[in-house]
Amino acid sequence: MFEHADAVRRALEREDLAGARAAAGRMVSRDTRELPGELVASAAIESVAENLSDSVIAPAAWYLAGGLAAAYVYRAANTLDAMAGYRSRGRFGMVPARLDDALNLVPARVTAAAVLAVRPRALVRWRSLARDARSTASPNAGWPMAAMAHALGVRLEKRGHHVLHGAGRYPGHGDIRRALGAAAGAAGLMYALALAASLGARR
Template identity: 50%
Template sequence: MQGILLKPLLARRALFAAVDEVHAALAADNLPEARRLLAWHLVSRETSELTACEVAGAAIESLAENLSDSVVAPLLCFRAGGLPLAALYRYANTADAMWGYRTPDLEYAGKVAAHADDVLNLAPARLTALCTLLVSGGRGLGVWARDRRNTASPNAGHPMSAFAGALGVRLDKRGVYILNVGGRMPEAADLLRALKLARLTFALAMLFLVLPWKKHV
């Protein structure tokens, strides 16, 4: 019963399907559609001027960050505090997405939601990065160690830099941050590699979260 109630709090299938749709559009050389799908499903930034490489990179960034925020985090909260904590986390995460923008009417609520979301994602972001590094054989370790603090968020840089290093690609959000500056620019095929990496990361995180935790008295 708890598994049934937990399922709506996760967004794994929708996330993977959204990235796959962007990949299909890029693979078909339909850049306008790829931009549209990226904006519709995955990012809040303006996408109309993004190159194909930037669209692929943004999709990988969103996949990595949302794998932590929308999949691993609610699972970890469920393991730590059951359905009430998992539901509380999803409420805070959704409130951050809705109110976490700088508008006069919602500035106070946005700051509260953003800070709560940051605190609740401290452990999940690092667990996601750790699992990514493990399933990739440590290929992203150097990039993660160097670039994990390049983003404004205290958490998003962890899974994103781990993905960038593991995939060997440069993730560049214009004028905001660069992850793995020495990597090659991503292309459509890298989205399939990123999806495979995300599935392996999710599987390892699940394994960790379903294993019994010993309680020390």
């Protein structure tokens, strides 16, 4: 995740829009071939935020809740959803998709809180963040993405779908670096809690 996002950042920094579009296309499902630079940066930041929740904080949260078994179940459901999600695989994919939605209900909001916790100077109203989060198609993905938008003070947009923190400025390559820093901080916070809980359980 970090390597792909940083590839987008480096391309934008050297004003290689075609390279940035190609790098972003490896991170997101949307068509990036005609996107302007600010929406390429937006796509990369959204992907960082969403994957921070799905691949880092949610497994740690389920580990805290039920140990390795719970973390394994979560990752299995999340992977199956990615492979056979109901939007592309019809009824067969509906079960893992709905299960993934249910298992991410709390972790997505925990991710939003963790992102805000490592950006204490960002004055964020939870009500505004929640409104933005609910504007996305997913019941969960909007929470970490909206938190990242508000924490960085940027406008994240997916054309024809959603705008997060519309009052913010459009992001640039420097904001991708800031998003990666926030993601690293939020992940570190969550894993510190998981480690503390693990040590406490052993004692």
